[in-house]
Amino acid sequence: FLPNGDILITERAGRLRLMHDGRLASANIGGIPPVDTRTQDGLMDLALHPRFAQNQILHFTYSKPGERGDTTALATARFDGATLTDVRDLFVADAWSTAGGNSGSRIAFGLDGTIYMTVGERHEQAPAQDLHTHKGKILRLNDDGTIPSNNPFVGRKDARPEIFAYGVRNPQGLFVDPLTGTIWEHEHGPRGGDELNIIAR
Numbered sequence: 327f328l329p330n331g332d333i334l335i336t337e338r339a340g341r342l343r344l345m346h347d348g349r350l351a352s353a354n355i356g357g358i359p360p361v362d363t364r365t366q367d368g369l370m371d372l373a374l375h376p377r378f379a380q381n382q383i384l385h386f387t388y389s390k391p392g393e394r395g396d397t398t399a400l401a402t403a404r405f406d407g408a409t410l411t412d413v414r415d416l417f418v419a420d421a422w423s424t425a426g427g428n429s430g431s432r433i434a435f436g437l438d439g440t441i442y443m444t445v446g447e448r449h450e451q452a453p454a455q456d457l458h459t460h461k462g463k464i465l466r467l468n469d470d471g472t473i474p475s476n477n478p479f480v481g482r483k484d485a486r487p488e489i490f491a492y493g494v495r496n497p498q499g500l501f502v503d504p505l506t507g508t509i510w511e512h513e514h515g516p517r518g519g520d521e522l523n524i525i526a527r
Contacts, residue, residue, distance in 0.1 A: 329379050334405075336386065338368030342410070357403060357410025362389040362396035365426035370398075373433040373441075375469065382406065385416070385469075387431040387443065395424035398431045398445050398460075400467070416471030417488070419460040423448040430513065432500035437507045440474055441467045442490065442525075444497035444511065454493050457485035464497065464511065464525055466490035478527045491525050 327333055333345040340361035344351045361369050367389035375383040382404045390399035400417040403410035421429075430446030447454040447462030454462025457479065465488040466477055479485035499512030509525040 328374070334372055334384075336369045336372050338366075338370075339363055340369045340388070342369065342372075342386075355405075355409055357413050358386075359388065359401065359413060359415075360391060362391040362426070364389075364396065367396055367426045367429050370429065370431040371433045373435060376435055376439060384410075385433055385441065387433060389426075389429055390415070390418060392422065394422035396426065397422045398429050398443075400433070400441070400443050400471070402471075417443070417465070417467055419445045419465070420486070421445050421448055421459065421461045423450075425449055428496040430494075430496035430498050432497060434500040434502045434509070435469075436466075436502055436509075437504070439469055441469055442500060442502065442509060443467065444494065444500055446496040447494070451495075454495065457482075457489060457492060460486060460488070462492060462494050463489050464491040464494060464500075464509075490527055494523075495521075 335343040342355040342358050370387040372386040385402050389396040398419045399415050402416050403413040428446035428449045432444045434442045443465045445460045445463050453459045473487045479489050480487045495513045497513040501510045511523045511525050513521050
């Protein structure tokens with residue numbers, strides 16, 4: 327939801343849409359980079375910067391295509407009401423897959439302005455416990471894509487410093503309580519059995 331009440335809608339097929347006064351605009355919003363849409367992959371979450379009213383900056387996640395299939399990327403852009411400009415990747419996860427699916431990406435801003443970003447395990451269970459990869463992780467970044475110095479694995483040679491929490495499957499819900507800072511996360515189970523978790527570092 328934009329400050330003026332308009333709604334931005336991401337579509338998995340790689341389209342960004344605008345709803346104004348209850349009507350969906352016929353034209354797509356321009357500026358979205360190429361999106362891989364195999365199986366469940368595609369354009370995923372979108373979050374306004376906490377100071378969006380002043381800087382018009384937003385962040386979004388999408389399935390970025392590459393030589394090894396696709397992976398989850400966090401991008402930033404400015405939105406002028408009609409199109410995205412200054413679009414660039416802030417972070418590209420090491421979660422490459424040719425199978426597609428279980429990308430599970432959501433974005434939430436912490437009370438300190440850092441970004442929490444979820445990455446699915448890409449239908450591979452073991453990597454979710456492996457701190458050398460971003461599969462099955464919740465990452466924490468500064469809003470410019472750099473790594474907060476107080477992340478739990480900073481300085482460890484056996485872990486990626488972006489990792490905040492690990493061992494998740496396909497996280498498709500993320501919310502930071504604006505009063506307490508508690509991080510709530512929802513992930514899909516393979517045959518039901520979905521989980522609602524409170525995330526700790």
